[in-house]
Amino acid sequence: xxxxxxxxxxxxxxxxxxxxxxxxxxxxxxxxxxxxxxxxxxxxxxxxxxxxxxxxxxxxxxxxxxxxxxxxxxxxxxxxxxxxxxxxxxxxxxxxxxxxxxxxxxxxxxxxxxxxxxxxxxxxxxxxxxxxxxxxxxxxxxxxxxxxxxxxxxxxxxxxxxxxxxxxxxxxxxxxxxxxxxxxxxxxxxxxxxxxxxxxxxxxxxxxxxxxxxxxxxxxxxxxxxxxxxxxxxxxxxxxxxxxxxxxxxxxxxxxxxxxxxxxxxxxxxxxxxxxxxxxxxxxxxxxxxxxxxxxxxxxxxxxxxxxxxxxxxxxxxxxxxxxxxxxxxxxxxxxxxxxxxxxxxxxxxxxxxxxxx
Amino acid sequence: xxxxxxxxxxxxxxxxxxxxxxxxxxxxxxxxxxxxxxxxxxxxxxxxxxxxxxxxxxxxxxxxxxxxxxxxxxxxxxxxxxxxxxxxxxxxxxxxxxxxxxxxxxxxxxxxxxxxxxxxxxxxxxxxxxxxxxxxx
Numbered sequence: 001x002x003x004x005x006x007x008x009x010x011x012x013x014x015x016x017x018x019x020x021x022x023x024x025x026x027x028x029x030x031x032x033x034x035x036x037x038x039x040x041x042x043x044x045x046x047x048x049x050x051x052x053x054x055x056x057x058x059x060x061x062x063x064x065x066x067x068x069x070x071x072x073x074x075x076x077x078x079x080x081x082x083x084x085x086x087x088x089x090x091x092x093x094x095x096x097x098x099x100x101x102x103x104x105x106x107x108x109x110x111x112x113x114x115x116x117x118x119x120x121x122x123x124x125x126x127x128x129x130x131x132x133x134x135x136x137x138x139x140x141x142x143x144x145x146x147x148x149x150x151x152x153x154x155x156x157x158x159x160x161x162x163x164x165x166x167x168x169x170x171x172x173x174x175x176x177x178x179x180x181x182x183x184x185x186x187x188x189x190x191x192x193x194x195x196x197x198x199x200x201x202x203x204x205x206x207x208x209x210x211x212x213x214x215x216x217x218x219x220x221x222x223x224x225x226x227x228x229x230x231x232x233x234x235x236x237x238x239x240x241x242x243x244x245x246x247x248x249x250x251x252x253x254x255x256x257x258x259x260x261x262x263x264x265x266x267x268x269x270x271x272x273x274x275x276x277x278x279x280x281x282x283x284x285x286x287x288x289x290x291x292x293x294x295x296x297x298x299x300x301x302x303x304x305x306x307x308x309x310x311x312x313x314x315x316x317x318x319x320x321x322x323x324x325x326x327x328x329x330x331x332x333x334x335x336x337x338x339x340x341x342x343x344x345x346x347x348x349x350x351x352x353x354x355x356x357x358x
Numbered sequence: 359x360x361x362x363x364x365x366x367x368x369x370x371x372x373x374x375x376x377x378x379x380x381x382x383x384x385x386x387x388x389x390x391x392x393x394x395x396x397x398x399x400x401x402x403x404x405x406x407x408x409x410x411x412x413x414x415x416x417x418x419x420x421x422x423x424x425x426x427x428x429x430x431x432x433x434x435x436x437x438x439x440x441x442x443x444x445x446x447x448x449x450x451x452x453x454x455x456x457x458x459x460x461x462x463x464x465x466x467x468x469x470x471x472x473x474x475x476x477x478x479x480x481x482x483x484x485x486x487x488x489x490x491x492x493x494x495x
Contacts, residue, residue, distance in 0.1 A: 166422070225422025257452040258440035264419035264426075269452070 006341035006348060007081035009185075009238050009281045009310035012116055013053075013065045014090040014108065015039070023107035023114070028100070040091035040104065044156075044187040045315075049203060054316040064314035068119040075313050076122050079323060083348070085151060086116055086125040087238060093131055093156050093189040101130035102140070109144050117149045124348065126154035126183050134167060138174045145178040151347040152236065153180050157213040158188035164217070164224030172230045179346035181234035181279070184217055186210040211286075214240040215248050218274065222252075227277050228265040234344055236279045239312055241286040246300035249274060275303045279344045281310035282336060283317040287325040294327025308344060309337045359494050366482070367466055367489040370394070373431055377409040380495045385462060387491055388413075388445050390432055395445050396493045397434070398460040402450070406438030408459065413445075463494040 014020065016039040017032045024032065031037070045052045053064035057074065065071050075081045090108055095101040105128050112125045127144045129137040144150045153175045155163065163184070175182050187210070193199045195209045196216075214237055221227070221235060253271045260266055266273070287294050298307075311323050324333065342348055364378040364387060375388045377399060384399035386409040399408050415430035433442050433451070442451040448461035470486045484490060 225419075228419075228422050260452065261414075261417050261442070264417045265422045265424075267419070 003082045003338050003342075005079075005081045005083075005309055005337040006345075007075050007079070007084040007311050007313070008236070008308040008341055008345075009283065009312050010071060010075055010084045010086055011065055011312070011314060012068075012071060012086045012088050012112065013063050013314070014088060014111065015061075015063050015066060017104075020104065020107040020111055023110040024103060028103045028107075040094065042089070042091035042094055042187065043190065043203075043206070044091075045089060046203070050316050051207060052316075053314040054319075057314040057316075068116045068123060071116075071313065072120050072122060075311055076120075079311060079313075079321065081122075081309075081311070083122050083124060085345070086112060086123055087152075087154055087183060087185055088112055088125070088128055089185065089187060090128070092128060093187075095130075095132065098130065098133040098136060101132045102136045105130040105136075105140055106143070109140065109150075113147065113149075117147075124149050124151045124345075126150065126152040127180070128154050129171070131155055131159060131189070134170055138170045141171070141174040141178065141180070145174075145180065148347050151180065151345045152183040154183045154185060156187040156189055157184055157210055157217060157240070158190075158192065158194055160189065160191040162216060162220035162224075164220030164222070164226050166224065169226070169229065172226055172233055176230045176233045181236050181344060183236045183238050184214065184240070186214075186239040188213065210239075211241050211244045215244065218248070218278065219252060219270075222266060222270050222273050223263045225263065225265040227273050228267075231277075233277065234279060235277055236281065236308065236344060238281045238310070239284065239315070240280055241284050242280050242282060242307070243286045243288070243297050245274075245280065246297065271302075275301075275306065279306055279308050279340065281308050281312070282324065282328075283310045283312035283315075285325040287327070291325075291327030294325050295329060298328065298332065304332055304335055305340055305343065307332070307336045308341050361492050361494050363467075363472055363484060363490045364396075364493050365491045367491055370491065373413075375409060375413070377407075378493070380462075380493055383495065384409075385493060385495065386434075387464065387493065388434075390445060394464040394466060394491055396462040396464045396495075397443070397445065397448050398462075400459075401436040401438065401441065401443075402457055402459055403436065403441055404438055406436040408434050408436055408443065411435045411437040414442075416442075416444075416451075465492045465494075466490065467492050 057064035075084045092104040127150045129140045188194050194206050249271045253269045362380045370376045370389045372389050372391050386399045388395045412435045414433050415427050418426045432445050443459050448459040450457040469484050469488045472484050
């Protein structure tokens with residue numbers, strides 16, 4: 001079997017804490033029951049929101065993507081992905097208590113290993129980390145990293161403080177050391193309003209505002225000097241949308257020219273750093289309706305290496321089987337489907353993939 | 359290229375600069391510790407007057423959090439968008455290969471030599487015993 005496509009954003013659904021009970025220590029298992037901790041649902045993806053799961057993906061209980069067979073049937077068998085990377089969005093990042101966050105992050109990663117990775121050799125996953133405590137986050141990376149099926153470290157777009165801030169750097173050091181890209185996925189731990197203006201009052205405003213969060217994280221990571229310190233670190237913007245990027249980079253690079261003396265370690269244009277160190281998944285693309293405009297946006301990126309195929313299953317980003325936006329040049333399709341993911345995720349090296357796909 | 363006497367040396371002390379007219383072109387002459395440099399006054403970005411910018415040093419870094427400050431006074435920042443130009447070379451910091459200010463050769467000549475020519479555009483009297491800044495443009 002050849003590598004046909006690597007789906008870089010697929011969401012396994014954890015429906016509640018009862019699912020994680022077997023993976024929690026006895027103390028926490030009893031605490032879930034005694035304290036009545038039902039689920040860690042996040043306002044980022046409310047169960048009934050249309051974006052959370054396409055109607056035809058939902059099972060009788062309303063949930064989609066609740067087990068490995070369901071996911072691989074859709075993304076691998078129907079859509080032809082030879083491999084898929086699981087990004088679990090269960091709300092462990094929202095918990096205030098660091099110790100509970102650590103316990104649930106561990107349980108979640110162990111659940112993913114046992115109930116997903118062990119069940120289908122086509123699956124890979126991101127390590128969910130408790131960002132509430134940097135030391136715990138690094139410990140969790142170190143704990144999971146020996147399993148090479150974990151190919152990425154996953155964080156949310158909106159954190160307590162901007163990601164580039166230096167107290168986060170031990171996380172980047174660990175990720176770089178293990179060849180794990182930092183995957184930044186849409187979402188918030190809701191410590192700050194999801195807009196810089198204050199709290200929005202509708203879900204559409206919340207979801208649309210995620211792009212602002214991504215922009216701020218790109219600016220933070222670059223200006224704080226993360227890539228001067230960790231030049232090999234790759235960052236993947238997941239479910240970020242794509243078409244906002246060129247305009248943002250024109251603005252960012254222009255201001256860098258006049259204000260670069262305050263961040264002298266940024267010794268080349270932010271646009272170049274983004275092209276070298278950042279990647280984006282293609283769902284959603286936020287496409288203009290004319291395919292020619294899509295082609296022009298891709299030209300504005302000035303790189304063929306940046307886009308990674310994703311279906312974002314089971315989130316509802318497209319209808320039918322239209323996984324790749326119209327207007328993506330034919331010559332780029334194979335790069336997006338296979339070559340770029342392989343070049344981004346060190347742990348998806350060709351040899352191990354061929355082995356598991358055969 | 360003609361040589362133009364643009365100012366008596368005493369008019370541009372070390373650390374100072376002067377805007378002069380060279381055959382209709384605005385040129386800014388800098389004195390960096392006794393060495394003279396002449397740049398086209400027009401910023402190649404949008405045309406800001408470099409002579410009105412801040413003269414500063416070069417800040418570099420070998421790692422985040424470290425600021426290495428050197429060559430104090432040898433960088434001119436355009437007053438409009440703060441792009442930095444190296445006074446010695448005219449090169450921009452942000453895009454040195456593609457974006458630079460035109461620079462002109464400068465020399466200091468004794469008045470005694472100047473009265474013999476061939477020099478142009480003296481708009482002030484040249485006396486034999488003084489020294490003068492001469493721009494080739």
